Amino acid sequence: MTTATQAPATAAEMTGAEVILKALADQGVEVVFGYPGGAVLPIYDAMFKSNYVRHILVRHEQAAVHAAEGYARSTGKVGVVLVTSGPGATNAVTGLTDALMDSVPIVCLTGQVPTHLIGNDAFQEADTTGITRPCTKHNYLVKDADTLARTIHEAFHVAKAGRPGPVVVDLPKDIQLAKAPYVGPEAIEHRTYRPKRTPDAAAIEKAVELISKAKRPLFYCGGGVVNSGPRASELLTEFVRMTGYPVTLTLMGLGTVPASEPLFLGMVGMHGTYESNMAMHDCDLMINVGARFDDRVTGKLAAFAPNSKKIHVDIDPSSINKNVRVDLPIVGDAGEVLAALIAQWKKKKAKVDGAALAKWWDQIEKWQARDCLRYKASKTIIKPQYALQRLHALTKNLDPYITTEVGQHQMWAAQFLKFERPMHWMTSGGLGTMGYGLPAAIGAQIAHPDRLCIDVAGEASILMNIQEMSTAVQYRLPVKVFILNNQWMGMVRQWQELIHGGRYSESYTEALPDFVKLADAFGGVGFRAAKPSEVDDVIKEMIKVKRPVIVDCCVDQKENCFPMIPSGAAHNEMLLGPEDQAQKPTSEEGMVLV
Amino acid sequence: MADKIETHTLSVLVDNEPGVLARVIGLFSGRGYNIESLVVAEVDASRHLSRITLVTSGTPMVIEQIKAQLDRLVPVHTVRDLTTEGAHVAREMALIKVVGTGDKRVESLRIADIFRARAVDSTIESFVFEMTGSPEKIDAFVNLMRPLGLVDVSRTGVVAISRGAKGI
Ligand SMILES: Cc1ncc(C[n+]2csc(CCOP(=O)(O)OP(=O)(O)O)c2C)c(N)n1
Ligand SMILES: [Mg+2]
Numbered sequence: 001m002t003t004a005t006q007a008p009a010t011a012a013e014m015t016g017a018e019v020i021l022k023a024l025a026d027q028g029v030e031v032v033f034g035y036p037g038g039a040v041l042p043i044y045d046a047m048f049k050s051n052y053v054r055h056i057l058v059r060h061e062q063a064a065v066h067a068a069e070g071y072a073r074s075t076g077k078v079g080v081v082l083v084t085s086g087p088g089a090t091n092a093v094t095g096l097t098d099a100l101m102d103s104v105p106i107v108c109l110t111g112q113v114p115t116h117l118i119g120n121d122a123f124q125e126a127d128t129t130g131i132t133r134p135c136t137k138h139n140y141l142v143k144d145a146d147t148l149a150r151t152i153h154e155a156f157h158v159a160k161a162g163r164p165g166p167v168v169v170d171l172p173k174d175i176q177l178a179k180a181p182y183v184g185p186e187a188i189e190h191r192t193y194r195p196k197r198t199p200d201a202a203a204i205e206k207a208v209e210l211i212s213k214a215k216r217p218l219f220y221c222g223g224g225v226v227n228s229g230p231r232a233s234e235l236l237t238e239f240v241r242m243t244g245y246p247v248t249l250t251l252m253g254l255g256t257v258p259a260s261e262p263l264f265l266g267m268v269g270m271h272g273t274y275e276s277n278m279a280m281h282d283c284d285l286m287i288n289v290g291a292r293f294d295d296r297v298t299g300k301l302a303a304f305a306p307n308s309k310k311i312h313v314d315i316d317p318s319s320i321n322k323n324v325r326v327d328l329p330i331v332g333d334a335g336e337v338l339a340a341l342i343a344q345w346k347k348k349k350a351k352v353d354g355a356a357l358a359k360w361w362d363q364i365e366k367w368q369a370r371d372c373l374r375y376k377a378s379k380t381i382i383k384p385q386y387a388l389q390r391l392h393a394l395t396k397n398l399d400p401y402i403t404t405e406v407g408q409h410q411m412w413a414a415q416f417l418k419f420e421r422p423m424h425w426m427t428s429g430g431l432g433t434m435g436y437g438l439p440a441a442i443g444a445q446i447a448h449p450d451r452l453c454i455d456v457a458g459e460a461s462i463l464m465n466i467q468e469m470s471t472a473v474q475y476r477l478p479v480k481v482f483i484l485n486n487q488w489m490g491m492v493r494q495w496q497e498l499i500h501g502g503r504y505s506e507s508y509t510e511a512l513p514d515f516v517k518l519a520d521a522f523g524g525v526g527f528r529a530a531k532p533s534e535v536d537d538v539i540k541e542m543i544k545v546k547r548p549v550i551v552d553c554c555v556d557q558k559e560n561c562f563p564m565i566p567s568g569a570a571h572n573e574m575l576l577g578p579e580d581q582a583q584k585p586t587s588e589e590g591m592v593l594v
Numbered sequence: 595m596a597d598k599i600e601t602h603t604l605s606v607l608v609d610n611e612p613g614v615l616a617r618v619i620g621l622f623s624g625r626g627y628n629i630e631s632l633v634v635a636e637v638d639a640s641r642h643l644s645r646i647t648l649v650t651s652g653t654p655m656v657i658e659q660i661k662a663q664l665d666r667l668v669p670v671h672t673v674r675d676l677t678t679e680g681a682h683v684a685r686e687m688a689l690i691k692v693v694g695t696g697d698k699r700v701e702s703l704r705i706a707d708i709f710r711a712r713a714v715d716s717t718i719e720s721f722v723f724e725m726t727g728s729p730e731k732i733d734a735f736v737n738l739m740r741p742l743g744l745v746d747v748s749r750t751g752v753v754a755i756s757r758g759a760k761g762i
Contacts (some may be wrong), residue, residue: 134624138668193668318662
């Protein structure tokens with residue numbers, strides 16, 4: 001743990017800024033991602049004089065939050081951000097919203113104008129608590145130095161407890177400079193916020209009964225299992241194997257069951273596998289652990305798994321019965337619920353309906369035989385799927401941390417990179433934030449300095465936070481940016497092709513930088529692959545170089561991402577490839593959906 | 595099907611801290627829920643607790659969502675659905691200004707008497723009535739005053755409490 005090398009002489013003499021840093025240290029914080037400015041200068045000054053935490057200077061406050069997300073998601077710890085008032089805080093808003101949607105524990109400290117100026121339109125004043133109220137789990141404005149230490153500790157409690165999320169603590173400059181008393185984290189017990197973790201015994205009994213009687217069961221699991229900690233993934237895999245039931249995972253849940261597990265059907269949802277979506281449509285029992293029936297997963301709600309009973313395990317009661325009515329809700333932590341289910345299963349010596357299950361697997365194998373991820377290979381042009389298959393083959397032994405940007409490349413990465421462990425896959429699922437991947441990879445690399453961290457990127461997305469190459473170079477972080485460069489906002493182009501009659505309005509990027517030279521300009525290393533035969537060499541070089549790398553992988557510009565459930569369609573109306581696309585126009589109902 | 599729109603009265607105990615009302619209102623506007631009325635005041639100064647009485651409408655699934663969403667706000671202590679949790683008393687206060695002379699004036703005073711509304715201000719040509727009752731009773735009184743010279747209504751919104759010995 002980080003210890004103070006130059007702690008202030010006595011607690012009584014501490015300033016607010018020192019209290020803040022000590023509170024961070026006592027919370028076990030090792031790294032802060034931040035960017036200075038007038039309203040946080042006292043904190044930066046205290047940081048200069050002490051050695052409580054390591055500060056990583058990003059190049060944009062949005063990236064500070066994404067980096068903290070990458071750090072948090074690859075370690076299970078709270079990610080910490082420090083930004084100034086006004087533009088510093090507003091720049092952080094996209095990151096905070098991203099963390100809220102994907103349930104990532106973040107504490108974001110924002111500077112604020114001194115308390116006596118609040119509300120006066122002072123220089124660099126923004127109503128930060130007002131602006132961030134809808135995009136945080138909770139926020140605080142500290143107006144009294146006596147409550148400062150307590151508030152910081154409480155912020156960590158709220159960020160971690162229950163369903164994790166971002167918490168903002170807005171810190172007026174006079175509070176940072178005032179004398180402030182220190183209290184340690186031990187003293188803090190939150191008065192009201194104590195989410196339930198342990199499930200009801202009766203619900204567990206009922207669940208085991210339903211699970212053992214199912215004829216066409218399906219586990220459908222998501223990010224809640226990741227957030228519960230690595231043990232939950234082990235328990236999930238154990239329980240799935242005990243039953244022999246098929247399991248599908250959401251984009252957020254990849255890695256909770258090893259991709260090599262034969263019971264795993266692949267990802268579910270809009271770009272999930274045919275077998276997962278068909279199984280979801282036809283199942284008679286859905287066992288949802290830590291997923292939230294997101295619209296990317298359910299497709300058309302009216303036709304969603306029409307003949308199924310549903311069990312829903314979630315730590316957040318407001319996720320239950322939100323868009324899909326379930327038969328058996330279980331409020332609790334995914335890991336605790338899975339442990340209870342396993343214990344009850346053993347106690348009851350529960351058995352599955354073997355004959356029904358064999359029939360169900362027969363059906364599933366027929367769906368699997370469609371080989372839905374196949375694509376037309378090419379000897380002359382790099383198919384994005386091929387590039388990712390090679391990336392996987394050449395890096396899997398290194399157990400890399402993968403982040404992505406947003407678009408087709410993200411969906412292909414989810415389909416073609418196979419995750420054997422949780423917390424190795426970080427993608428912006430809920431918000432779909434272009435610009436997420438590079439800073440998130442930086443955060444993961446800070447947490448795991450000796451490991452391979454790769455951002456699978458699109459050429460459009462990467463330009464949204466490309467400035468973070470400079471951060472990577474400053475801290476000698478060997479992050480790899482693997483750009484699937486199709487010169488298009490591919491996902492936008494795909495939708496325009498599918499839904500808007502091929503009118504490619506503004507989805508082509510006329511002028512792109514030379515990414516190899518750009519890497520060089522930042523002080524990193526650039527490689528280009530233009531032919532399939534070059535892909536392996538470039539990937540090997542990329543791994544070998546212990547510096548920040550950008551790979552410009554020039555891929556097929558016209559490739560579309562399949563399979564796909566078009567918006568407004570049901571699971572059994574998937575498009576499997578270009579042929580299907582021509583035959584099934586998108587419904588009017590689907591056109592209004594995103 | 596459970597698509598019927600229902601009206602529910604919720605009692606919500608919250609920490610009386612800055613921004614708590616904005617959180618509750620932001621939740622309703624951000625998620626598109628209805629607020630029919632909302633009343634808030636501190637009820638326990640020593641523990642800094644305020645009580646919000648909220649009347650809202652929606653399908654049963656939406657009402658369940660509203661309660662779950664309210665409950666997960668950090669400063670919220672307790673959420674009670676008075677409509678489903680047995681009998682409760684609901685009251686609202688209104689101030690109603692009526693302007694008129696002659697028969698209309700006399701008639702307004704007579705009806706006020708029947709409704710047990712009190713005149714709390716009067717001029718030669720106007721009354722301000724104060725009345726307390728169920729929202730329906732106030733609606734009825736206001737409707738009767740309309741042809742008699744109603745010019746202004748100010749209502750508090752509903753406060754409510756469960757019947758019987760148990761507290762929130
Ligand atoms: C900040 C932001 N702006 C706009 C979008 C909408 N959007 C989704 S995917 C996409 C195109 C991404 O292009 P690229 O990064 O090249 O990835 P590709 O789809 O080509 O793989 C856009 C514009 C978004 N998701 N995020
Ligand atoms: Mg692209």
